Each structure stands twice: as structure tokens, then as C-alpha cells.
Amino acid sequence: MADLFDKFDPAIAEVLALSGNRAANPVGIVMxxxxxxxxxxxxxxxxxLAGTYNYMGLTFHPEVIAAGQQALAQFGSGTTGSRVLNGTYSGHKALERTLADFYGVAHAMVFSTGYQANLGICSTLVGKGEYILLDADSHASIYDGCALGTADIVRFKHNDPADLDKRLGRLPADAGKLVVVEGVYSMLGDxxxxxxxxxVARRHGAMILDDEAxxxxxxxxxxRGVFEEQGADVDFVxxxxxxxxxxxxxxxxxxxPKFEILRLLCRPYVFTASLPPSVVATARRAIELIATACADKRAQLWRATKRLHGGLIDLGFRLGTDKPESAIVAILMPDQETTIAAWTRLLEAGVYVNMARPPATPAGMYLLRMSVCAEHSDAQVAAILRLCFRARARGRGRGARRRVNVAGSS
Known part of the structure; x- marks a missing residue:
């Protein structure tokens, strides 16, 4: 009799290769x-923590915590219902108004996760006989949204307007089209x-969805994101x-003007319990702070990012971008074994970073990926640089010829 788990044997072997006999597993970290x-x-x-995406450092902000505590006491721990049933509280509508005001638009629709936002919009907005054109390096949630829907999928080369133009030009002129782009791509930080x-999309009559996660x-x-900084004209964020x-x-x-109908048609919105009131309240207060009181945090985030990126370049590391384009700083690695060894040494030394590998990474890359936080102090950035240098030196010191490029040095 066939075992339904037999097809997962290659994945099981990969997990064993990742974890081995180490005290910590790169895909199983416990805080x-x-x-x-x-x-x-x-x-x-x-x-x-140098790999948490906590860019603005608001998770411990006293006003954010207080907002969550107040909502928890007032409304309880959860809604136990979807947004189209009993799961819309006053806080959900207030959060959507705050988002609409923040982005300067008429409509905002809140999902229970960011993954579901892409899953729902991509699968619902574009249907049979229509086309989604997505960047080859798009996030998994975008690909999964395309797979859930019925539209025809066309990939274009990463960040390549000429290739997008060519592919749009091959499609029927009267067919509905959605081009999906991202402000910052999460693996390399470009x-x-x-x-x-x-x-390009406008010339071909396509609508544009921009993921600014x-x-x-x-x-x-x-x-608001890269689209605001560049002055790009998008239909959906x-x-x-x-x-x-x-x-x-x-x-x-x-x-x-017809955006609100998506609330009744989008399955990942309709058939999922809504966010707990305490989460809604913390999100709303954090967005209000981003809108009104985070100028110093933004400046510190960019200072720390430039210092980390420049410091790693000075130490001889090969990075995903030649200059600091975003708060993601990715060290290029030669292979899985070297990546795991370097990740382990960094964790043992007291720095947590992300280990990224295929199929999540573009072109089969292996990465040690860091994300800078506005709360990273100069001393912490200096410590990260020092410990990256030591981790590479330790790898070289073990004498294995194939690990000369430990931690991705040039």
C-alpha cells in the first residue's frame, strides 16, 4: 500500500541535512x-537579532502595547468569525480608515495575514481569459495567488521593463491584464x-499591483513605499x-470605485476568521506612529543600513546589491554546506541572521540575509560586523579548501 508521505522523502532528507547534529536548526529556531x-x-x-524584518522597531513601543492591551480587555481575545459574518468590529473599520488615510486612497481592505492579501487579490481580481504578468522573483504568496486563480500566468525577467514590454505586446490587446511588481524584493533587497x-504597463492598458511589504x-x-518615492502610478498596493x-x-x-465588491468575492477574505481586536489595535497605533512620529527612526534605520552594508563590503564580503538599496543586506554564499556552517558560527557567537536557500532564492542562490532595524545601535552594528569577520576567520582556520570563501568573501 502506498504511503502518502513517501513523496516527501527528498524533503525529509533536506531537513536532515540542514539540522544534522547541530544544537540549532536554521529552519527551526526557537526564541x-x-x-x-x-x-x-x-x-x-x-x-x-539581525534577521527579523522588524524594520521600524515598533514591537515594544509602549503606545503600541498599550493599545493592544486596552482592546484585549475591551473586546476579548478574538472574533471567532470572518469579516463578512461576525468578525468585523469597530476596530477593523477604524484600522481600514487609518490605512486609507495613510495611503491617501478611498478604499482599504484588511486581511488576516500578508500572505492572504496577495493570495486573495491575485486570485480574485484576474480571471479566466485574462492575464497576470509577474516578476520572476516575485514572493511565494504572489505565485500562490496566481495558482489559486484561473488567469493565464506570464513571467517576465526580474526588474526588466523591456522584457515586460515584449511579453505584454504578445497578448491580446482587449484582454484584461494585471502586472504585479514589488517595491523591495525580499531575498537580495534590491x-x-x-x-x-x-x-510599460500603462502603454499596454494593464492595471498594476505593487507589493510594498x-x-x-x-x-x-x-x-508609503517605493512607489511613492519613485512617483510610480499604481492601481493597488x-x-x-x-x-x-x-x-x-x-x-x-x-x-x-468598484473595489469594495472584492469583500464578497475574495475567498481568502471571506472564509478566514478576522484578526483579533488586540492585533488590530496594535497595527492601527503603529501605522499612526509611522505616519506622524517616526522620522528619527527612519533616519537611524538608513544610517545603520549604510554602515552594515558598507562595513561588510569593506571586509570583503560579496553582497546581493552593490549599494544599500533597502534595509535587507544579503551575503552571497557558495553552497548549502558553507552557508549552514557560517550561519551556525554566527548564532553561536551571538548573532541571528536568516539562512535563505533554493527554492526561495532567485537563481538557486544561497544567502545569509540580514534585515536592519531602526533600533539597532551603532554598537550592535559594530558587533555584527566584528562577529561576521570572526565567523569567516574560524571557517578558514579549519583548513577545508572548499570553505575558503566562508561567509561569501570575495
């Missing part, structure tokens, strides 16, 4: 305690060429509360 946006205890050791890509809060005059906002949830905002 014993979290002390601040940049500090935790992992495996009993004090650890600098910024989308939104102005050019949007201009990794740019909200610190790109643009108001912190998708984002998440699990990065700069510091909690969980997702959203889509738009000025389209």
Missing part, C-alpha cells in the same frame, strides 16, 4: 525570550524599477503588518 526589537535569548545565549515598469514605513515622503508595523495581518488599498 526562548525576546527582550527588545534587537535582542533575544536563543539556546540560552544573549543574541543580537528595489523595483517601478516607474519604468508602470509606464519590505518598504512600507521608510521609503517615500510619507513612508498590497502590504503586511508583519514587517514595519510589527504585528500580523495584511491589506490592499486602492482608489478603484
Amino acid at each position: 526562548d525570550e525576546v527582550h527588545s526589537p534587537t535582542e533575544a535569548t536563543i539556546n540560552g545565549r544573549p543574541t543580537i 528595489v523595483g524599477r517601478l516607474t519604468e515598469l508602470c509606464a 519590505h518598504a512600507m514605513g521608510f521609503f517615500g515622503a510619507h513612508g 498590497v502590504g503586511t503588518f508583519s514587517k514595519s508595523v510589527g504585528t500580523v495581518g495584511g491589506f490592499c488599498v486602492s482608489n478603484h
Whole structure:
């Protein structure tokens, strides 16, 4: 009799290769305690957090915590219903108004996760006989949204307006089309060429969805994202509360006059319990702070990012971008074994970073990926640089010829 788990044997082998006999598994980290946006205890050791996407460092902000506590006491722990049943509380509508005001648009729709926002909008907005054109390096949630829907899928080369133009030109002129782009691409931290890509899409009559998950809060005059900074003309902005906002949830905002019908048609919105009132309250307060009181945080985030990126370059590391384009700093690695070894040495030394590998990474890359937080102090950035240098030296010192490039040095 066939075992339904037999097909997972290659994945099981990969997990065993990742974990081995190590005290910590790169895909199974447990935070014993979290002390601040940049500090935790992992495996009993004090650890600098350099891989959490907590860009604005708002997770411990006293006003954010107080807002969540008040909502928890007033409305209880959860809604036990979807947004189209009993799961819309006054806080959900207030959060959507805050989002609409923040983005300067008429409509905002809040989802229970950022993943569901892309899943729902991509699968619902574009249907049979229509086309989604997506960047080859798009996030998994975008690909999954395309797979859930019925539209024809066309990929274009990463960040390549000319290739997008060519592919749009091959499609029927009267067919509905949606071009999906991202403000910041999460693996290498490179910024989308939104102005050019949007201009191409407009020439072909396509609508544009822009995912600003990794740019909200610190790109643009108001912190809306890369599209604001570049002045790009987009129809829909998708984002998440699990990065700069510091909690969980997702959203889509738009000025389209028919946008509200999506609330009744979007399955990941209709058939999911809504966010707990305490989460909604923390998200709303964090967005209000981003809009009105985070100028110093943005400046510190960019200072720390430039210092970390420049310091790693000076130490001889190969990075995903030649200059600091975003708060994501990715060290290029030669292979899985070297990546795991370097990741382990860094964690043992007291720095947590992300290990990224295929199929999540573009072109089969292996990465040690860091995300800078506005709360990272100069001393912490200096410590990260020092410990990266030591981790590489330790790898070289073990004498294995194939590990000369430990931690991705050139």
C-alpha cells in the first residue's frame, strides 16, 4: 500500500541535512525570550537579532502595547468569525480608515495575514481569459495567488521593463491584464524599477499591483513605499503588518470605485476568521506612529543600513546589491554546506541572521540575509560586523579548501 508521505522523502532528507547534529536548526529556531526589537535569548545565549524584518522597531513601543492591551480587555481575545459574518468590529473599520488615510486612497481592505492579501487579490481580481504578468522573483504568496486563480500566468525577467514590454505586446490587446511588481524584493533587497515598469504597463492598458511589504514605513515622503518615492502610478498596493508595523495581518488599498465588491468575492477574505481586536489595535497605533512620529527612526534605520552594508563590503564580503538599496543586506554564499556552517558560527557567537536557500532564492542562490532595524545601535552594528569577520576567520582556520570563501568573501 502506498504511503502518502513517501513523496516527501527528498524533503525529509533536506531537513536532515540542514539540522544534522547541530544544537540549532536554521529552519527551526526557537526564541526562548525576546527582550527588545534587537535582542533575544536563543539556546540560552544573549543574541543580537539581525534577521527579523522588524524594520521600524515598533514591537515594544509602549503606545503600541498599550493599545493592544486596552482592546484585549475591551473586546476579548478574538472574533471567532470572518469579516463578512461576525468578525468585523469597530476596530477593523477604524484600522481600514487609518490605512486609507495613510495611503491617501478611498478604499482599504484588511486581511488576516500578508500572505492572504496577495493570495486573495491575485486570485480574485484576474480571471479566466485574462492575464497576470509577474516578476520572476516575485514572493511565494504572489505565485500562490496566481495558482489559486484561473488567469493565464506570464513571467517576465526580474526588474526588466523591456522584457515586460515584449511579453505584454504578445497578448491580446482587449484582454484584461494585471502586472504585479514589488517595491523591495525580499531575498537580495534590491528595489523595483517601478516607474519604468508602470509606464510599460500603462502603454499596454494593464492595471498594476505593487507589493510594498519590505518598504512600507521608510521609503517615500510619507513612508508609503517605493512607489511613492519613485512617483510610480499604481492601481493597488498590497502590504503586511508583519514587517514595519510589527504585528500580523495584511491589506490592499486602492482608489478603484468598484473595489469594495472584492469583500464578497475574495475567498481568502471571506472564509478566514478576522484578526483579533488586540492585533488590530496594535497595527492601527503603529501605522499612526509611522505616519506622524517616526522620522528619527527612519533616519537611524538608513544610517545603520549604510554602515552594515558598507562595513561588510569593506571586509570583503560579496553582497546581493552593490549599494544599500533597502534595509535587507544579503551575503552571497557558495553552497548549502558553507552557508549552514557560517550561519551556525554566527548564532553561536551571538548573532541571528536568516539562512535563505533554493527554492526561495532567485537563481538557486544561497544567502545569509540580514534585515536592519531602526533600533539597532551603532554598537550592535559594530558587533555584527566584528562577529561576521570572526565567523569567516574560524571557517578558514579549519583548513577545508572548499570553505575558503566562508561567509561569501570575495
